Structures are given as structure tokens and as C-alpha cells.
Amino acid sequence: MSDALAQDLPPGARPPSHGPLHDRHQALGAKLADFGGWLMPIEYPGGGVLKEHAAVRTTVGIFDVSHLGKAELRGPGARDLANRCLSNDLDRIRPGQAQYTLCCDDPGGGVVDDLIVYLRGDDDVFLIPNAANTAEVVRRLAAAAPAGVTVADLHTRLGVLAVQGPRSAELLTALGLPTELGYMAFTAVEWRGRRVVVCRTGYTGEHGYELLPDWSNAGELWDALLAAAPALEGRPCGLGARDTLRTEMGYPLHGQDLSLSITPVQARLGWAVGWGKPEFWGRTALLAEKEQGAARLLRGLEALDRGIPRPHMPVLSVGGDPIGEVTSGTFSPTKRVGIGLALLDRAVTDGAEVRVDIRGRPSTMRVVKPPFVPAHTA
Amino acid sequence: MYPEDLKYTEQHEWARLSSEPDGGRVRVGITSFAQEALGDIVFVTLPTEGEKVEAGQSVGEVESTKSVSELYAPVAGTVVATNPALEGQPELINSDPYGAGWILDIDVESTGQMDGLLDAAAYERHVSDS
Known part of the structure; x- marks a missing residue:
């Protein structure tokens, strides 16, 4: 085995911060890693990425994403x-x-x-x-x-717990939390005398909720969710499964599929831009790029062989010419095949066959339009 | 916590010597520490049978949902078998790393190579130091 085993711990100038549930994750024996400066669970014992991923697609998964900013x-x-x-x-x-x-x-x-x-x-x-x-x-x-x-940074004032999957509403109901919210709607409620905001949002492609308790109340809410989960065949899920889930939906991850050098036009996020607005940051440059057509576009890749694309792998045409780079890639637990997102020359279109250079070996992949599996958010 | 009847490498492979056939055959896999660190294994690349390999040579890759790791031959010899079950069930490496999750067999000319590998106690020290 090579020392890729150690690659989950990127070098950091400062030790990562601890979220409100750190002690609980440690007690559960979770595998922890640094996510954006926070030490967060990747996966839990008895689970693992594949099982945790499957729970979200078939029952319900509970994620601590309190590292997210507020x-x-x-x-x-x-x-x-x-x-x-x-x-x-x-x-x-x-x-x-x-x-x-x-x-x-x-x-x-x-x-x-x-x-x-x-x-x-x-x-x-x-x-x-x-x-x-x-x-x-x-x-x-x-x-x-x-x-x-x-403008206030409330990073450590609120926790964020995501409850995602077809049985997520049942789990919230078991705790007495409201579930009748349209997609992307939210409401504030009292839960055991403390304020919790319930949002119909998520990053998995399933029907789901994100709960915002006070930082100091996140533990009690987490405990109640975990206690009620087994009756619904639910389980705690780490950020490893969150990544495979969002990749199956083609949702971009900032730092990989989006960055200061990747625009919304290139990432095909024009639907999230109010083009008719008189003012927003980057408006002039983005309008010009939209008008002109971006030089490269973010598209989906699905392996036709056993290859698994990973970030930064070169993408080549069938003839061997460089045409882009993988930005996100993983094994799709649902489709049992390698999938990814890649920034490709604008001339490359959906349906095209391309090669991904996997450590010197070519893998054949098809350019497809995400999501890779149907979304159930609506 | 690591089986006493196996030898180990610092790169987290295990090697088990059997005296059959003449000269010796070494079965190779990865340790429980390695499979745990990798997480759910979804794909294994294996060498072809009949390939001659040197000790320390890369002979394959073990890929999990989140990362990929090279597999090194613990001993020199000829690859005589690879585990056919791993094609359809790579997760056997997670569930039974020293048994059904074995990866390949190498026929060696000299069994003395095994003496250069770590024993269970030395491997455990290596893991706890790293």
C-alpha cells in the first residue's frame, strides 16, 4: 500500500476547530478529517461510505454539517x-x-x-x-x-444537522418537528423550549431537511435524531457519503468544481444568476462571457469501464488531444460505476466518448448531463 | 491484534507462507489497518498471472470510494494466482482481509525473503508510531 493512506489529512497551519458534536463523534468512533478548517466525521463504524450513502437513498441519514458557515x-x-x-x-x-x-x-x-x-x-x-x-x-x-x-459572522452560534432521505419526514415527525414545507422553504419552531429552524434543503438529491439549532443545543437534537433513527432504518452519515451523494446529483463543490478561476457560466450555473438585475458582483464579466460563450463547460462523465475519475485527472479526446480536466470524481454507489464532473472544451458535447488518463492508463467515459441518478427533492 | 502467523510490510501488506508447492508460495493481502484507513473498497487492479515481480514492486491498486493506494509485492517471485472473487466483490478485503479478501499468490524461489519482513509485534509498533 502506498502512503495515499495519509492523504486525508492535508497540511494545515492551524489545527482544525471542533464543532458542537465533536465529543459525540469521537464517542461513536467516527473517522475524522479536516473539512475547511473543521475536524468533521468522514464515516462511522458499522457504516462506511457505501452503507451511509444507501441509507440516504433508501431510508434516512443524519449528517452533522455544523462546520458550514452562518x-x-x-x-x-x-x-x-x-x-x-x-x-x-x-x-x-x-x-x-x-x-x-x-x-x-x-x-x-x-x-x-x-x-x-x-x-x-x-x-x-x-x-x-x-x-x-x-x-x-x-x-x-x-x-x-x-x-x-x-453583517455578522455567526459561525459558532448555530449548528447544522442535515436529515436526508425518503424517510426524513418520518424522522422529523417522530421528534415533533414540522415537515410540511415546500422545497427550499424554512420555518422557525420551538423544540423542547429552544429555537430550531427547519429548512427543506439539502445536498443529497433526496427529500430532506436541514435543522439549525443553537450551537449549544445541537447535541440534544442530534441525540434525539439518532435515538429515533433505528426504527426507520436510519443511521448517522459522514461527509464521505455526502460527497458521493452530491456527486451523483452533479452538485458542484466549491474548491473543486467552482473556484475563483471557474465562473458560473463555465459551471453552467446560469440558472442561479439574475441576468436581468442591474447590479451583482461580476455582472459585466459574466454577461460578456455568456454572450461570447464560455471556452470550457462543466459536464458529467460516466465511465464505460472500471475506471474511477478523480480530481485533476486529464481528459483527452478519443484521438488523444487534451480537452479538459476532471474536477470531481468518485465511485457511484448507486450506479456501481465511476462518475465525475469535468471542465471540458466547449466543443465537447453530451454523448461524446472521451478518455480519462487514470495514472497513465486510459479509461473510456461518456460525457453526460447530470444528475447521474434521479433527484427526489421536489 | 494482528495475526501472529503472518509477516508484514511497512506499506501495510501481509504475507503468509505455505510450504506447497516446492520452494514455497506466499499469499498476499492488505492488513486490517489498511482496509480500515481506505474505507469501502470498490475496485482492485491485479497483475496478470505468470508475471515475475520484484520485492517492493507495484503490482496493483486498491481503490476505495475516496482514494486509491498502490499494492506492493512483499517478496520476489512469480504471480501464480489472483483472487477471482475480488472482481465482483472487492468489499471482501474490508470484511475479511486475511481470509476471503486475499489478493494474490506469489511463488518464491527462496523462502528466506520472509525473514526480512516484519512480524506481528513489529508491524503493530510500526502502525502505532505512524
């Missing part, structure tokens, strides 16, 4: 601040609804972060950015905020 904009004009900075159009949603959006670089148009924005009202907007990007998103919004609008 931030809020408050004060008169908070909503307007979000709408003139972030890419998506807040006119598309009403208070009580959430929206996928992008924080783009200005003027460059590259993606600083992709995030979920929760519209609470004209003067109250909540954000869930990625763990590693939260401070930067908050910094940029604060710099753009008018007098009277405060």
Missing part, C-alpha cells in the same frame, strides 16, 4: 444589499424561502463561494456559506454594506 445581514436595506451583491435574484423568492446563489468576484466573475440565502424579510437575510469561505464572504458583504446594515 452569517446574517440585518437592518434597513439588508435584502437589497444581498440582491445587489450575490448572483441570484431575490425577487424570485418570498420571505420564508431560501435560494441557491453565488458570491462572485468583482470584476473578475470567478466564484468566491456558493451559498444558500434565506430570506427572512427586507431587513433580515440569513446565509449559509461554505466553512472555508465564510470569513471572506462576510468581509466582502461588510465592505459593501450601507450604514445601518450589519
Whole structure:
């Protein structure tokens, strides 16, 4: 065996922070790794990526994703601040609804972060950015905020527990939490005397919820979810399964499929851009790129042999010419085949056969349009 | 915690010597520590039977949902068999790394090579130090 065994621990200048459930994950014997500066569970004993993945697709899985950032904009004009900075159009949603959006670089148009924005009202907007990007998103919004609008980083004020899968509503019902929410809607409730926000959101492609308890109350909620899960054949799931689940849906991961050097046009996230808005970060550059056509586009790859694509592997045409690079790749537990996302020259279209250079060996893959398995979010 | 009747490499392979046929045959797999670290194994690349290999030479790859790791021959010799069950059930390496999850058999000319490998106690020290 090579020393790839150690590759889960990237070098970090600082030791990773601990989330509100760290002691519980340790007690469960979870395998832990650094995610965006936070020591989080990859998988649990008795589970493993394949079993945990299957639980989400067939019953219900419970994830601790408290490493995700939380931030809020408050004060008169908070909503307007979000709408003139972030890419998506807040006119598309009403208070009580959430929206996928992008924080783009200005003027460059590259993606600083992709995030979920929760519209609470004209003067109250909540954000869930990625763990590693939260401070930067908050910094940029604060710099753009008018007098009277405060931008607060609430990273350690709230936990985030994701309950995902076809039986997720049953699990919430068992705890007395509401489940009748449209996709991307949210509501705040009292649970055992403490506030919990229930959101119909997720990163798995299944019907699911994300629960936001206070940081200090996350443990009690986690314990209650875990206690009720076995009756529904549910189980705790780590971030390893979260990655295979989101890859099967073709959902991008910032740092791999999105970055400062990959624009929303290239990542084919134009649906998350309010093109008609007079103002948003990166607008001029992105409109020009959209008009011109991006030089490369993010597309799905599905292996026709036993190859498993991995990030940074070169993609070649059948004739051997370089045409792009894999940005995300894994083994699809549902399809039992290698799948991935790749940035490919614009001339490459869905249905094309390509080669992926897997450590010097060519693997044949087909260019496909994600999702790789049907979504059940609606 | 590691079987006493096996020898080990620092790269987390195990080797089991049997005296049949003449000269000796060494069965090779990866340790429980290695399979645990890799996670769910989904694909194994194996050498072809009849291939001559040197000790320390890469002879295949073990790929899990999240990473891939090279497999090195613990001893020099000729690959005489690979585990046919791994094609359809690579997860046998996770569930039974020293039994049904064996990976390949190497016929060796000299069994003395085994003396250069780690015993169970030395391997356990190596794992706890790393």
C-alpha cells in the first residue's frame, strides 16, 4: 500500500476547530478529517461510505454539517444589499424561502463561494456559506454594506444537522418537528423550549431537511435524531457519503468544481444568476462571457469501464488531444460505476466518448448531463 | 491484534507462507489497518498471472470510494494466482482481509525473503508510531 493512506489529512497551519458534536463523534468512533478548517466525521463504524450513502437513498441519514458557515445581514436595506451583491435574484423568492446563489468576484466573475440565502424579510437575510469561505464572504458583504446594515459572522452560534432521505419526514415527525414545507422553504419552531429552524434543503438529491439549532443545543437534537433513527432504518452519515451523494446529483463543490478561476457560466450555473438585475458582483464579466460563450463547460462523465475519475485527472479526446480536466470524481454507489464532473472544451458535447488518463492508463467515459441518478427533492 | 502467523510490510501488506508447492508460495493481502484507513473498497487492479515481480514492486491498486493506494509485492517471485472473487466483490478485503479478501499468490524461489519482513509485534509498533 502506498502512503495515499495519509492523504486525508492535508497540511494545515492551524489545527482544525471542533464543532458542537465533536465529543459525540469521537464517542461513536467516527473517522475524522479536516473539512475547511473543521475536524468533521468522514464515516462511522458499522457504516462506511457505501452503507451511509444507501441509507440516504433508501431510508434516512443524519449528517452533522455544523462546520458550514452562518452569517446574517440585518437592518434597513439588508435584502437589497444581498440582491445587489450575490448572483441570484431575490425577487424570485418570498420571505420564508431560501435560494441557491453565488458570491462572485468583482470584476473578475470567478466564484468566491456558493451559498444558500434565506430570506427572512427586507431587513433580515440569513446565509449559509461554505466553512472555508465564510470569513471572506462576510468581509466582502461588510465592505459593501450601507450604514445601518450589519453583517455578522455567526459561525459558532448555530449548528447544522442535515436529515436526508425518503424517510426524513418520518424522522422529523417522530421528534415533533414540522415537515410540511415546500422545497427550499424554512420555518422557525420551538423544540423542547429552544429555537430550531427547519429548512427543506439539502445536498443529497433526496427529500430532506436541514435543522439549525443553537450551537449549544445541537447535541440534544442530534441525540434525539439518532435515538429515533433505528426504527426507520436510519443511521448517522459522514461527509464521505455526502460527497458521493452530491456527486451523483452533479452538485458542484466549491474548491473543486467552482473556484475563483471557474465562473458560473463555465459551471453552467446560469440558472442561479439574475441576468436581468442591474447590479451583482461580476455582472459585466459574466454577461460578456455568456454572450461570447464560455471556452470550457462543466459536464458529467460516466465511465464505460472500471475506471474511477478523480480530481485533476486529464481528459483527452478519443484521438488523444487534451480537452479538459476532471474536477470531481468518485465511485457511484448507486450506479456501481465511476462518475465525475469535468471542465471540458466547449466543443465537447453530451454523448461524446472521451478518455480519462487514470495514472497513465486510459479509461473510456461518456460525457453526460447530470444528475447521474434521479433527484427526489421536489 | 494482528495475526501472529503472518509477516508484514511497512506499506501495510501481509504475507503468509505455505510450504506447497516446492520452494514455497506466499499469499498476499492488505492488513486490517489498511482496509480500515481506505474505507469501502470498490475496485482492485491485479497483475496478470505468470508475471515475475520484484520485492517492493507495484503490482496493483486498491481503490476505495475516496482514494486509491498502490499494492506492493512483499517478496520476489512469480504471480501464480489472483483472487477471482475480488472482481465482483472487492468489499471482501474490508470484511475479511486475511481470509476471503486475499489478493494474490506469489511463488518464491527462496523462502528466506520472509525473514526480512516484519512480524506481528513489529508491524503493530510500526502502525502505532505512524
